Amino acid sequence: MQSFAIHPFSTPGTVSDLRAQVRRIVSECEAGWDAADRANSWSVADPAFSARLGDEGLVGMIWPKRYGGHDRDPLERYIVLEELLAAGAPVGAHWIADRQTGPLLLRYGTEEQREKYLPGMAAGKTYACIGLSEPGAGSDLAGVKTTARKTDTGWVINGQKVWTTGAHIAHAILALVRTEPGSERQAGLSQLLVDMDTPGITVRPIINLAGQHDFNEIFFEDVEVPHGALVGGEGNGWKQVTAELALERSGPERYLSSFALLRYLIAEQGGDPAVQPLIGRLTAELWTLRQMSMSTAAKLAGGEDPAVEAAIVKDLGNSYEQDVPLAIQAVLTADFDTRSDSDLARTLSLLLQTAPSFSLRGGTREILRGIIARGLGLR
Amino acid sequence: MSENRSLLCDTATAVLREAADMHSLEEAGFATLLIAEADGGFGGDWGDVFAVLRIAGYEGSDLDIAGLILDPVAGDSMEKGAFAKVCLAAGALDRILEMAIDYVNTREQFGRPLARFQAVQQSLAILAVEAAAVNSAGAGAALALDHGDATFEIAAAKLRTNQAIGVGTAIAHQAHGAIGFTREYPLHPFTRRLNQWRTDNGNDRYWSEKLGAAVVALGTDGLWEEITRRSDRSAG
Ligand SMILES: Cc1cc2nc3c(=O)[nH]c(=O)nc-3n(C[C@H](O)[C@H](O)[C@H](O)COP(=O)(O)OP(=O)(O)OC[C@H]3O[C@@H](n4cnc5c(N)ncnc54)[C@H](O)[C@@H]3O)c2cc1C
Numbered sequence: 001m002q003s004f005a006i007h008p009f010s011t012p013g014t015v016s017d018l019r020a021q022v023r024r025i026v027s028e029c030e031a032g033w034d035a036a037d038r039a040n041s042w043s044v045a046d047p048a049f050s051a052r053l054g055d056e057g058l059v060g061m062i063w064p065k066r067y068g069g070h071d072r073d074p075l076e077r078y079i080v081l082e083e084l085l086a087a088g089a090p091v092g093a094h095w096i097a098d099r100q101t102g103p104l105l106l107r108y109g110t111e112e113q114r115e116k117y118l119p120g121m122a123a124g125k126t127y128a129c130i131g132l133s134e135p136g137a138g139s140d141l142a143g144v145k146t147t148a149r150k151t152d153t154g155w156v157i158n159g160q161k162v163w164t165t166g167a168h169i170a171h172a173i174l175a176l177v178r179t180e181p182g183s184e185r186q187a188g189l190s191q192l193l194v195d196m197d198t199p200g201i202t203v204r205p206i207i208n209l210a211g212q213h214d215f216n217e218i219f220f221e222d223v224e225v226p227h228g229a230l231v232g233g234e235g236n237g238w239k240q241v242t243a244e245l246a247l248e249r250s251g252p253e254r255y256l257s258s259f260a261l262l263r264y265l266i267a268e269q270g271g272d273p274a275v276q277p278l279i280g281r282l283t284a285e286l287w288t289l290r291q292m293s294m295s296t297a298a299k300l301a302g303g304e305d306p307a308v309e310a311a312i313v314k315d316l317g318n319s320y321e322q323d324v325p326l327a328i329q330a331v332l333t334a335d336f337d338t339r340s341d342s343d344l345a346r347t348l349s350l351l352l353q354t355a356p357s358f359s360l361r362g363g364t365r366e367i368l369r370g371i372i373a374r375g376l377g378l379r
Numbered sequence: 380m381s382e383n384r385s386l387l388c389d390t391a392t393a394v395l396r397e398a399a400d401m402h403s404l405e406e407a408g409f410a411t412l413l414i415a416e417a418d419g420g421f422g423g424d425w426g427d428v429f430a431v432l433r434i435a436g437y438e439g440s441d442l443d444i445a446g447l448i449l450d451p452v453a454g455d456s457m458e459k460g461a462f463a464k465v466c467l468a469a470g471a472l473d474r475i476l477e478m479a480i481d482y483v484n485t486r487e488q489f490g491r492p493l494a495r496f497q498a499v500q501q502s503l504a505i506l507a508v509e510a511a512a513v514n515s516a517g518a519g520a521a522l523a524l525d526h527g528d529a530t531f532e533i534a535a536a537k538l539r540t541n542q543a544i545g546v547g548t549a550i551a552h553q554a555h556g557a558i559g560f561t562r563e564y565p566l567h568p569f570t571r572r573l574n575q576w577r578t579d580n581g582n583d584r585y586w587s588e589k590l591g592a593a594v595v596a597l598g599t600d601g602l603w604e605e606i607t608r609r610s611d612r613s614a615g
Contacts, residue, residue, distance in 0.1 A: 002514070003472070013612050271595070279591040281538060
């Protein structure tokens with residue numbers, strides 16, 4: 001048997017131009033970027049930067065031109081993403097729209113939905129959020145209770161979503177709701193795309209343990225949307241969400257999101273011979289993860305469904321990114337002041353706090369390993 | 380996989396299963412795998428070498444097919460040997476993963492197959508992830524070798540492989556219980572070889588010092604530039 005079939009990543013001929021373009025944009029914009037933010041890059045929202053990337057044709061890259069996209073190759077997009085993440089660029093505002101909501105609309109959305117949302121998304125100006133989790137539905141997502149009742153004119157939504165990243169800046173939420181009254185588990189669920197300014201929606205911030213406002217809770221009270229808000233088939237929500245999650249799991253953000261920390265370690269402590277072996281080990285792991293992530297991207301680009309590979313990349317990437325701050329903390333000399341103002345110290349302190357979230361968001365470690373085990377024929 | 384590559388793999392599997400001595404491997408022409416067709420060789424690339432050595436690791440052959448293939452080509456012998464160990468380990472880790480899966484699907488305790496227990500599922504998932512990492516590392520190093528200098532990639536791949544061997548062999552033994560601790564059961568030939576390869580051609584200390592120093596020498600922004608510059612060599 002083969003644990004991981006390798007799909008060759010055919011590096012696009014435009015690769016040097018793309019890297020140069022991103023590196024130029026980064027060098028023009030990076031003056032104001034905070035060091036610690038760079039180690040948290042796809043969670044940091046900077047609308048001006050998102051719009052700049054939109055102007056440069058680097059958002060919605062692989063979408064058709066008629067929707068504001070640029071008809072580029074998925075592997076060209078991969079190159080752009082890894083460059084942005086390695087630089088720690090603040091890509092959080094448009095991230096979800098570009099990565100999953102836009103592609104989902106292209107696959108399942110109506111012509112009207114595509115025309116309404118995609119051009120703004122590709123411009124880096126329309127943001128989306130993911131409405132899956134609820135108080136009673138975390139890992140067990142089939143426990144979703146938020147309902148949408150069908151009326152003559154549309155849908156009426158009631159219920160609550162939670163942990164919704166970026167709901168406070170998003171223009172629309174793609175919500176998984178129960179459209180068939182009395183249905184249970186995976187059956188009777190559908191996806192609705194709802195404008196966040198619709199009356200009846202209340203967004204409340206949830207401040208995370210590091211004091212940041214990234215996620216929120218959302219209340220829906222008799223929120224009325226037209227029939228045209230339904231994305232894909234009525235009752236097809238579970239299948240669509242599963243496809244969406246594969247897009248969410250295998251990208252370079254699963255191992256590059258805190259690359260800045262390794263950079264600062266090299267810059268500030270690289271001269272210490274006791275630190276160099278750790279730099280070697282972390283480099284070896286990073287390089288290997290990149291091979292795995294690129295292979296999975298190539299499989300996805302070839303039209304195949306790499307659900308198990310994506311789970312493997314995310315699980316290993318999460319473990320790596322959680323290990324990096326701990327390993328660095330362990331190897332620093334006793335006189336290194338983690339409360340100091342250096343880039344390394346500030347980034348390390350932040351990541352030591354935020355790292356536990358890596359193996360929760362986007363599917364927990366245990367759920368991912370369950371998917372891998374199913375792929376192995378163990379369940 | 381190209382048609383040539385899959386034919387090559389079929390031959391390698393058949394020959395390595397049967398071959399009792401080096402002579403039969405030589406007969407099969409493996410010594411010329413990397414020699415150009417123009418010079419009367421097979422004209423294979425490093426991806427072919429990865430595929431063949433991976434099969435050797437998977438089949439558990441003790442014949443030195445790596446030496447047969449690599450001795451005739453130029454290059455640093457420490458690096459060539461390290462690359463060979465990565466390829467062999469990729470196959471051997473896939474093999475012990477397969478053995479562990481078969482075992483927990485058949486062995487019953489508490490009235491059901493061990494595979495039904497979530498703790499067992501989760502630990503075999505880790506073994507699969509580690510095996511996947513080594514397979515990817517081997518393929519990545521092979522690609523770099525096709526483009527010339529691969530010192531960086533081989534160091535990274537061997538270091539990652541050493542890590543995976545430590546984690547992976549422990550899980551495979553744990554899943555097998557006492558039967559895997561017997562001379563009779565065919566797990567130990569694989570885990571013993573894996574452990575040997577972990578030492579051979581550079582242990583963790585050797586490669587992590589070397590790679591760490593090389594990365595630091597690249598300067599603050601040098602690591603990312605180097606990683607991308609090297610993989611972009613394959614741009615078409
Ligand atoms: C930073 C962050 C951002 C997020 N952003 C979003 C977002 O934008 N949109 C959204 O919808 N959600 C979001 N989430 C929510 C995320 O998807 C959930 O946290 C996740 O699915 C787990 O659900 P839970 O937190 O309810 O934990 P629980 O499901 O209660 O799990 C708690 C623990 O029990 C384990 N566990 C649960 N079931 C099993 C089982 N069957 N077997 C073994 N172990 C099990 C879990 O693995 C976990 O370790 C975000 C979460 C975080 C941390």
